[in-house]
Amino acid sequence: MSEKTSFWLTWLSELEKIFKDKEVLLVVFGGLIFYALLYPLPYKENVPGQQAIAVVDYDRTHLARQLIRMADATPQVRVAAHPASFAEAEALLASGEVHGLLVIPQFFERDVYLGQPTHLSFAGDASYFLIYGNVVEGLLTAAVTLTVQTQVVSSLMKGENPALIPGQVMPMQMKTIPVFNPTSGYISYVVPAVFVLILHQTLLIAAGSLTIKDRARRKLGLQKSPLLLTLPMRLINFVIIYLLFAMIYFGFFFQLYGIPHAANPIELLALSMLFFFSTTLFAIWLGYLLPRPELAIVVVLVTSLPIVFTGGFVWPVESLPKWIDIISYVFPAKAGIQGFLSINQMAAPFSSILREIGILLGLCIFYGTWLLFRVHADQKLSENQY
C-alpha cells in the first residue's frame, strides 16, 4: 500500500469513527444543539422583574403614601401587600409571598418636615441575592428621591441661597454605569461563558470516549493504523467539526439571543482553533487515562460546576484561593472562557489575551508531549508482543 492511500484510508477510518458512532453523534450534534437551546432558557426574561414587597405603614400620612407610590414606580419592586403589623409581614416573607419589606415609622412625615432625623427600615430576602439586590436598589432609589425632594422644599422654606441647595441636598454624586453588558442582562452574562464550557465538555466526551473505544479495538488487534498518523487526524477532524459549531454558537446563537460580539472574525477563529486544539488533546489524553467510555461522561459531569465557579466569570479570580486558581487552569475551558470573554464581549485587543494564548499553547504542549510518550511506549509494547 502506498504511503498516500494509507494516509487517506486512515483519515476515512477516523471520520467513520465519528460519523458511525451513534453515541458520539448524539453528544456532538444532538448535545450541542440541545444545550444551546436549553441553557439560556431560564434567562429568557434577561433581567429580573419587579419583586413583590410588603409595606408596613405606621404613619399613614400623605408623605408616607408618596414614598409607597415612589417605591411601586421603580422598575425593581412592586408593592404587593399592606400588612397591618410587623408579625403579619414576617409571615408573608416566610411563605415566600413577598421578598422585601418597607417599614415606615410613626411620625415619619412630621419628623421629616421638622428636620428631625428619622429612620426607614428596609429588609430584603437575602436567601436570593439577585432578589435582595433588586429590592434594596428599588427601595433606596425611592427613599433617596423622596429625601431630595423634602430637603429642597425645606431649604427653600428656610430661605436659603438657592445656589447652595444642590450641594446641601447631595454634596457629591456618584453615577455608576454598566459597560460591556449595558442592560446587565443575565443572558449576556451567563451564555457567552457557558457556551465555551459546553463546547469544551461535549468535546471531552466525544473525543475522549472515541479514543477509549479505539484503544479497546487496538488491544483486540482490530485496529492497526499507526497512531502517529491516527491521532493527529483525529485531532484535526474534531477541530474542524468544532470550528463549524463555534460559528453556529458565536454566530447564529449569539445573534438569536441578542448577545453583543465584538471580536473580529479572524481573531475569533484563531482563538477558537487554538482552544479546540488544546481541548481535543486534553480529551484524547483523558481517553488514554480512562478505561471505559462512560467514565469520560462521569468526569465531565463532576467537573462542570467546579469549572463554572473557578472560571472567573462568576466569582472573581482575585477572590479565589491561589492554589485553586492555578490548578483550575489544567482545564482548557478556563483560559478559553477568559480569552473569549475578553475579545468577544469586552472588545479587548488580541494583544491583551497573550496570557490566555500562552496557557492554551502550554496545555497543547503538555498534553501533546504526554501523548507522544504514551504512543511511543505503546508501540514498543506491541513490538515486543510479536
Add this chain to the structure above:
Amino acid sequence: MTAAKSWSGWQALKDHPWLAALVIFLPPLSALLFIAIFASGTPHKLPVGVVDLDHTSESRLLIRKLDAHPSLDMRHPFTSATEGGDALHRGEVYALLIIPSDFGKDLRRSTSPKTSAFYNSQYLLAGKFISSALMQTSMSFSAEIGVALRLGQGYSLPEATSAAAPVQPQITALYNAGMSYALFLVTSITPAVWQILIVASTLLALCWRLERAPLSNNYASRVSEILQLLLPIALILWLQGILFLAFYYLFLGWSPEDNVLWIVLAMALKVLAIQSVGTLILSLVGNKISAFSLSSAYLAPAFAFMGMTFPRGDMNSLAQFWGNLMPSTHFMELQVAVADHGAPLLTFLPSLGWLAVFSLLLPFAIYRLPSQLEVNMKERISL
C-alpha cells in the same frame, strides 16, 4: 450461586473503585472544594482604576475612603480616561472611576459635582458588587461632607447632622445577615453537585450489576435485587448529605431557622428520587452510554434551573416546567423555606410531595429495565 447476596450495593462499592469514589470520597471533597473556593465570603479587594483629573485634597480623600472599603482596591491610577478605558477593556480593572476636574472646588462651592464609575457588567457579580460598594461609600462620604459644609455655613453640629441626612435608611439582609456569598452559593451548589454524583453512581452501579449477571425475570425478585443494589448506596449518599449540613454549620456559620430534620427527610427523598430517575433513564434507553449522556443532558444544568441565582418567578413557563422535572429544584425550595425562612409546614409540603413523587417511577423503571447489559470488549479496556 449465592446471587442475591454477592450482588448487593456493598459488593459493588468494594468491586468498583469509580463507584466508591463517587459515593464515598467525592461528596465531601466537592463540598469542601466549594467551601474553599468561596472562603473569602465576599469578593475581596477588587481592582478599580482611578482617573483623578482634580488632584485636590478632596478627591484624594474620596479615593482613600473608597479604598478603605474591604471589596475595593483603588490603587490603580491612570492619567487619562482613554488609558483607564483600555485597562477596563483588557480586564485589568473591574471598574474605572473618573473624578472630574474642579471636583474639590465644586464640593466647596456646594454645586454637587458628579463623578462617574464605569463597571464591567460582563462579570456581573463582581461588577454589581463594585457598583454598590462605590454607591454606598460615596453616600456616606457625601453625608460627612454635607455636615462639614453646613458647619461652615454656621449650623450647629446636631442641626448639621440631621439636615445632611434627614432620612436614614436601615437595611437588613434577612436570613443571611452578613450577605456571605459563601453561605449563599455553597448551600445551593452542593445540592446540585450531590445530585450529579447520585445519578452517576446509580448508573455505574446498575451497569456493574447488569453486566455481570442477568436480573431475575420474576418481578418481585427483580425488585429485591435492585433494592439490594441501590439502597446501601442510597444510605451512604444520604449520610453524605447530612455531612454537608455539618460542613455548612462548621465552616459557614449556617444555622437553620426551623427543624433541620425536615431537610434530613427531604435529603432521603431526594436520593431515592434521583436513583429512580436514573434507573428510569437506563430502562428507557437500554444502553449504557446513552443513559449517561441523557442523564447529563438532563441534570448537568440543574443549578441554573433551581432559581437561586436567577429567580424562578422571573423564568418563563417552559423553564419553570423543566426546573420542576429536577429533584434539586424542589429540594432547594424546601431548604430555603426550612433553613432560611422558617416557614410553616404548609409552605414546603408541596416540595416534599414532589420529591416523593419521583420515587413512584422506580417500580415501573425496574419492570422495564433490561435484564442484562452486553459487555462489549470492543469498547472498553477493562471490565
